[in-house]
Amino acid sequence: MFKKFTSEEVTGQNQVKASVQRKIRQNIADEYPDLEPLLDEMLPKKSPLIVAKCQNHINLVVVNNVPLFFNVRDGPYMPTLRLLHQYPGIMKKFRVDRGAIKFVLAGANIMCPGLTSAGGDLDEEVPVDLPVVS
Incomplete structure (x- = not known):
């Protein structure tokens, strides 16, 4: 269900310039406003930031x-599971009901009945296409 990256799948890695590092930090800060106070701790300005390109x-x-974020085809930055476990409050959360858990763990998409029935929690103020944690 979850993909682990190996060294064979990394096609290249570059230490980015300060201007690119600032742009990445700004994009992450814009996408995750709750992360703003922790951003200096996670992405220190003095530490080298490396972008590894994978297949x-x-x-x-x-x-x-330590891989902290990933994106696909210059899309939005998504935190890695390691980062989510370390800082669980950085993303909005939805909760599915008990009947949907086994299907979600098997890789199914989350459908509306799993969020709106008893035991589910759906925050309707979350904008469309915003990544959430379940």
């Missing part, structure tokens, strides 16, 4: 040999 047009943002 299937996936880019990894790596700081101190």
